[in-house]
Amino acid sequence: MTAYDDLMAHQRQTEALAQIAGRLSWDRETVMPRGAAAQRSEEAGALSEVLHARRTDPRIGDWLEAASGEALDQAGEAQLRHIRRSYERTQRVPCDLAARIAKFTALSQGRWAEAREADDFAAFAPVLAEVVALRREEGAALADGGDIYDAMLDDYEPGAKAVDLEAMFGALRPGLIALREAALGAAAAPVVSGQFDVQTQMRLARQLAKVCGYDMTRGRIDKAVHPFSSGSGDDVRITTRTSDDEPFNCIYSTMHEAGHAIYEQSIDPAYALTPLGAGVSMGVHESQSRIVENQLGRSRAFTGWLYGQLRDAFGDFGIDGPDAFYAAANSLHRGYIRTEADEVQYNLHILMRFDLERALVSGDLAPGDLEEAWNARFLRDFGYAVPRASQGCLQDVHWSVGLFGYFPTYSLGNVYAGCLAEALRQAVPTLDDQLADGDMSAAMAWLRENVQQHGGLYTPRELITRACGAEPSEAPLMNYLEQKFGALYPAG
Template sequence: MSAFRELMAHQRETEALAQVAGRLAWDQETVMPRGAAAQRAEESGAMSLVLHARRTDPRIGAWLAAAEDEVEDEVSRAQLRHIRREHERTLRVPGDLASALARQTALAQGRWAEARAADDFAGFAPVLAEIVALKREEGAALADGGDVYDALLDDYEPGATAAGLDAMFGALRPRLVALRERALGQGARARLGGRFPADKQMGLARQLARTFGYDTTRGRLDKAVHPFSSGSGDDVRITTRTEEDDPFNCLYSTIHEVGHACYEQAIDPAYALTPLGRGVSMGVHESQSRIYENQLGRSRAFTGWLLGEMRHAFGDIAVADADAFYAIVNRLHRGFIRTEADEVQYNLHILLRYDLERALIAGDLPARDLEGAWNDRFAADFGYSVTRASQGCLQDVHWAVGLFGYFPTYTLGNVYAGCLHRALRAAVPDLDAQLATGDLGPAGAWLRENVQRHGGRYLPRDLIERACGAAPDEGPLLAYLEEKFGALYPDG
């Protein structure tokens, strides 16, 4: 057997075990009994040790060296690029540190859920401090003398740097703030009223998942505290949540997670259980969830169709017509929760988290002081005060499970989505006519062809540039937001 084939056989088993580890995490957030948390932490730690040992196997270096002379095709070279990168990064992190991180973040997830329910940040702060310390140690090992935060960021968006993000985010912030202030200065707009039974929300959510192309023979929809997508290939699972006075929380969370899931389900089957068989980065992943949720799902054309489905599911929802419903779906509003934020303010939530997590990793912000720093920054950015930890620094699970460097990819994904949306509309000029009938087929087909099927074959920015014909930048997103919300909130 050639070195390349031996390497890929080894990698296939590693990828399969990583999927099993992911299934443990899915189970923990959906159906695992509360009393199993300590045992699950041990199981996660043990699986992490197994994966670490496989990824640092000394044979990998020899296989990589020999395989370089064996392969010439682009796909095989992309496989080697991913395996080499993962192997080199994993070698830098000691196995006991990888195991400790897996064990502590599994425990912290349950502690976070309890603290969030009790609005008790002080009780969670020591747990967070331990996670931050472990992530600093991991980041320093990965950085090998370079920037620690950039090393963590590279896990989620290869090639991205804080310096590059600072420039992009700096260009976004003033125009987003100006658009928000203009809209909110016009006073509160109507919102959806009434009660919407959870079972009917879930029924419509499942319908919307299928409408957007989610293959339920290779996936499932469940409830969780924090909506997420998990898995790849032939087992891609999503979750959502319900609130009886806010069906949009459930419906648009579902559409968002379907975007992630459709990406994973559409990857070329030939890449299954290889490094190319998963999304190339979290920024690209987020571009799919956000374009499904916002540019498609919140468009005037699609919401006109959705209004009819809402009436069919819930009866009279006291909305005059499709224009009024479109305005309700896209209303700008004061709020604390990132996942419930409108399109204009969402990225401001991310920029807050980005700055705070950089300070945590740099050691400039002790974990015990996070709540105060969060509340001060939120008041400065949004103009009103956080009153409960569950509305503030405990609302997201990301830091509890060690995802430092993850948050900025949400805004990067929005930027990518803006670029893709412009290209999609140029390629499918009758898109609105299709969306108005609930037909997501042509939009989904374009995204599958230009983004999703490639999996990890191309570098993130290269993939977006290939799809759009230009390097990604914030311009298309800002133009889309200013046109859409300028019309919804006209001057005067």
């Protein structure tokens, strides 16, 4: 056994325990009884302490030093890069702080859910203040004198800097606003109408997940308030949600989460339970979910096929033909909820959250003032007022568990998806013919070969550059949006 072998054996056990922790979180969101929240908090805290101790084990430093002199292949060097980064970052966070964060956020998520249901931000504000304080303490430890928000961002998008994202998002904003104003000034798109049986929606969701390439023998679909994907390798689970009078929510939540899950299922099996055996970043992860949901799932070709599937499942639902259905699936509309936003306005939601959370982390915005700041910013950006907290600052789960630095990866994922979609169409010129038959196999094979199989082998920026033949840029995304929505909502 070499030092590298010893290190990887230790790492495999750590990764296995981390998967168990993820399964506990999945259970909490799907089937855990409400009365179990306090006990689950203790369980999460205990497991967090075990994981923290393993990730800061002094032997890791010795193994890393010894292994650095061994002859390793590209994957081995990448494993060391990930382990060294994780080890150095985890060492900076005291064990008791990591346990306090795990324990408190396990409870705070339940408090958020209760406050959201009651539309009562005031009840949640003290909880948010404690979460912000804990994460700021952690961020300061990680930053080691550097920028606290960048240290938080690095957890989700290694190597990214807020100043670079600010420039990229600033370049997106004018075009997004122009498209939104043109579309919202045009005639309203068709809308679906009727009642849509929930069980039928779930059957359709499973069918669509399989069409996207999701392996149901290594996964399952359940319902949750906030859809998510969980796990890696041979156990990757997704959730969706349903609405009695609106099937798009279920359809596109399912396709979005399937995109995440397929990424995890498609990583080289040799990387299982190692640092390379998961998506390399949240931005890249989001690119996989968004390209499945939007560039593929909302394309004119695929929606033509999907229209027939919905007609077979639900009968008449008020849409007259595939063209009208395509317009309905891509309508720009007023709304408050990020996860229900159209492709154009979605990024405006993210840009708002990016600015607000940076203000929370820097101390420029007090947690108790978040609702007022959110409502003022929303009114300025979208032109109408937020009616209640559940449609405003309480709509997302992220801040309740302290995921600061996560939100910007959504828009970065859209940027990556724009780059990948452009390269995909060049590589698969018959893509629309296949999508019109409900066939995503060629598209998913290209993504698997160029992105998904590599897991964490490359850095996020390297991965996208290799797949697309060019550095990531917001230009392909804006070109796609302007062509698509310019045709759907032509200037008067």
